[in-house]
Amino acid sequence: MPPILDISELRKSYSDGFEALKGVSLQIEAGEIIALLGPNGAGKTTLISTVCGITTATSGTVAVGGYDIIRDFRAARSMIGLVPQEINLEPFEKVINTVRFSRGLFGRAPDDAALERILRQLSLWDKRNNQIRELSGGMKRRVLIAKALSHEPRLLFLDEPTAGVDVELRKDMWEIVEGLKADGVTIVLTTHYIEEAEAIADRVGVIAKGELLLVEDKESLMARMGQKQLDVQLSEPLADVPKALHKYNLTLCDNNRTLTYSYDTRAERTGITKLLSDVSAAGLVLRDVVTRQSSLEDIFVGLVHDDKEGAQ
Amino acid sequence: MNWTAIRAIYLFEMARFFRTLAQSLISPVLSTSLYFVVFGAAIGSRIQEIEGVSYGSFIVPGLIMLSVITQAISNASFGIYFPKFIGTIYELLSAPVNFLEIVAGYVGAAATKALFIGVIILITAFFFVDVQIAHPLAMVAFLLLTCLSFALLGFIIGIWAGNFEQLQLVPLLVVTPLVFLGGSFYSISMLPPAWQTISYFNPVVYLISGFRWAFFGTADVPIGLSLLAIAGFTTVCLLVIGWIFKTGWRIRQ
Numbered sequence: 001m002p003p004i005l006d007i008s009e010l011r012k013s014y015s016d017g018f019e020a021l022k023g024v025s026l027q028i029e030a031g032e033i034i035a036l037l038g039p040n041g042a043g044k045t046t047l048i049s050t051v052c053g054i055t056t057a058t059s060g061t062v063a064v065g066g067y068d069i070i071r072d073f074r075a076a077r078s079m080i081g082l083v084p085q086e087i088n089l090e091p092f093e094k095v096i097n098t099v100r101f102s103r104g105l106f107g108r109a110p111d112d113a114a115l116e117r118i119l120r121q122l123s124l125w126d127k128r129n130n131q132i133r134e135l136s137g138g139m140k141r142r143v144l145i146a147k148a149l150s151h152e153p154r155l156l157f158l159d160e161p162t163a164g165v166d167v168e169l170r171k172d173m174w175e176i177v178e179g180l181k182a183d184g185v186t187i188v189l190t191t192h193y194i195e196e197a198e199a200i201a202d203r204v205g206v207i208a209k210g211e212l213l214l215v216e217d218k219e220s221l222m223a224r225m226g227q228k229q230l231d232v233q234l235s236e237p238l239a240d241v242p243k244a245l246h247k248y249n250l251t252l253c254d255n256n257r258t259l260t261y262s263y264d265t266r267a268e269r270t271g272i273t274k275l276l277s278d279v280s281a282a283g284l285v286l287r288d289v290v291t292r293q294s295s296l297e298d299i300f301v302g303l304v305h306d307d308k309e310g311a312q
Numbered sequence: 313m314n315w316t317a318i319r320a321i322y323l324f325e326m327a328r329f330f331r332t333l334a335q336s337l338i339s340p341v342l343s344t345s346l347y348f349v350v351f352g353a354a355i356g357s358r359i360q361e362i363e364g365v366s367y368g369s370f371i372v373p374g375l376i377m378l379s380v381i382t383q384a385i386s387n388a389s390f391g392i393y394f395p396k397f398i399g400t401i402y403e404l405l406s407a408p409v410n411f412l413e414i415v416a417g418y419v420g421a422a423a424t425k426a427l428f429i430g431v432i433i434l435i436t437a438f439f440f441v442d443v444q445i446a447h448p449l450a451m452v453a454f455l456l457l458t459c460l461s462f463a464l465l466g467f468i469i470g471i472w473a474g475n476f477e478q479l480q481l482v483p484l485l486v487v488t489p490l491v492f493l494g495g496s497f498y499s500i501s502m503l504p505p506a507w508q509t510i511s512y513f514n515p516v517v518y519l520i521s522g523f524r525w526a527f528f529g530t531a532d533v534p535i536g537l538s539l540l541a542i543a544g545f546t547t548v549c550l551l552v553i554g555w556i557f558k559t560g561w562r563i564r565q
């Protein structure tokens with residue numbers, strides 16, 4: 001089976017000459033959730049808009065489910081659902097009508113039962129006869145999702161689905177995403193919230209300045225780049241790191257009461273056993289031992305930061 | 313053809329019309345009634361018959377055209393400008409539809425609304441003056457073609473407009489003068505020869521003349537020429553719209 005989304009060497013220059021995408025390539029397999037992380041202006045929305053046909057690519061190709069988005073635009077686009085970043089809705093329209101419109105626009109025969117299921121799933125059924133302007137911000141965002149789901153897409157783009165959404169609703173959103181994944185929908189979401197990517201994505205892509213810096217399995221990304229720290233807390237403060245422990249590159253912190261050791265979880269030997277026995281051989285008394293793992297956020301900040309330095 | 317999509321756009325647009333039905337109908341009916349009172353009864357009684365038709369009846373085709381053209385343009389231009397303005401155009405651009413289907417939906421709805429209003433005005437006219445329709449079929453055909461072609465023009469204006477002022481600009485500065493000077497309220501033959509010649513450059517003249525022929529059997533220009541003019545105008549609009557969607561002008565970055 002071809003990948004559900006196949007982006008190859010995609011470039012986009014806007015009419016003012018600004019190059020928002022600088023040759024992005026990305027393959028996405030059916031059924032996965034991929035999170036695109038990147039600072040403001042990185043090119044996330046541009047990437048999504050180009051795949052969906054809202055902007056035209058300057059060069060490069062995109063295929064959805066094996067269909068080229070230009071040549072076979074009908075087949076390609078019928079598979080795509082898009083939840084845009086901005087809340088764009090007709091204020092005076094009723095919820096049910098705008099969802100019905102979306103379904104028809106994508107060429108699907110009317111199916112009120114399907115629409116009811118989607119609206120119930122998004123807790124919008126009670127509001128179906130309300131005008132959009134009578135809904136709260138979070139509800140409007142869910143109407144956008146309902147519109148995107150109304151034509152049963154195989155590939156769903158969520159452009160910052162949880163921006164400006166409270167914690168409760170964000171958790172709801174994650175559940176909805178999980179449910180869609182269970183139905184076999186492939187999901188590409190953009191977000192600024194690292195914990196969001198950490199919580200729901202299978203793979204993570206990092207975009208900055210129009211370039212895809214990396215795409216990797218979330219677990220392996222965290223394991224590969226995830227340094228672990230071991231804090232050895234001492235009962236008595238130390239004046240200095242004992243000479244016998246210099247080879248471990250320890251740092252002394254917490255008013256000289258804690259020795260911190262960094263190691264790679266995937267290394268053959270972490271050196272922990274040796275370290276601990278050397279610590280007791282040096283006559284230090286342990287109060288506690290704690291390990292910490294860096295989050296995706298640390299990794300992300302590191303990557304984007306490195307990139308900035310590299311550009312200078 | 314994605315007929316489901318055309319239908320969805322059409323129904324969505326018509327729903328907007330029916331939601332504000334009273335507003336949509338009151339103003340054209342009221343203004344037409346005023347025209348009949350002022351030009352038909354008050355002033356018209358002092359104007360002699362034109363080509364054997366009383367002045368009140370003579371202005372009926374022109375009045376219908378005036379309203380239908382204005383309505384077709386404003387409905388179609390607003391219909392496509394509004395999604396651009398509030399951002400919902402993203403959905404149209406990302407849907408599996410081609411430009412013909414989008415145009416068919418929006419222009420079809422705008423033309424239907426204009427037709428609706430044209431018919432209402434005709435009915436209103438029956439209450440004020442004596443109207444006979446010599447060629448009913450031709451009358452319907454002209455009405456339909458006018459609704460359609462000016463809805464196409466309105467669609468182009470809606471795509472072109474960058475703000476609400478521009479949306480009003482073309483109808484106000486170009487269309488209204490053309491319609492008024494196109495013989496809505498007089499016969500071209502009543503003008504001095506120089507102005508007659510100039511008038512023949514006004515496309516609306518051909519429309520109104522043809523439409524009036526359908527009512528009274530007399531025309532300023534041959535009926536064939538009228539048909540040719542409106543067909544040509546429709547083609548030009550279609551070509552422009554085709555070009556717009558091909559290049560993404562003003563809609564796709």
Ligand SMILES: Nc1ncnc2c1ncn2[C@@H]1O[C@H](COP(=O)(O)OP(=O)(O)OP(=O)(O)O)[C@@H](O)[C@H]1O
Nearest residue numbers: 014016018020039040041042043044045046047565
């Ligand atoms: N229509 C446009 N014309 C010119 N430049 C544009 C246009 N749209 C976006 N850009 C530029 O392209 C770059 C990428 O924008 P984009 O919206 O894709 O970023 P993003 O990653 O989605 O950011 P955010 O997280 O803020 O949503 C930005 O520098 C932006 O200014």
Ligand SMILES: [Mg+2]
Nearest residue numbers: 044045085159
């Ligand atoms: Mg964005």
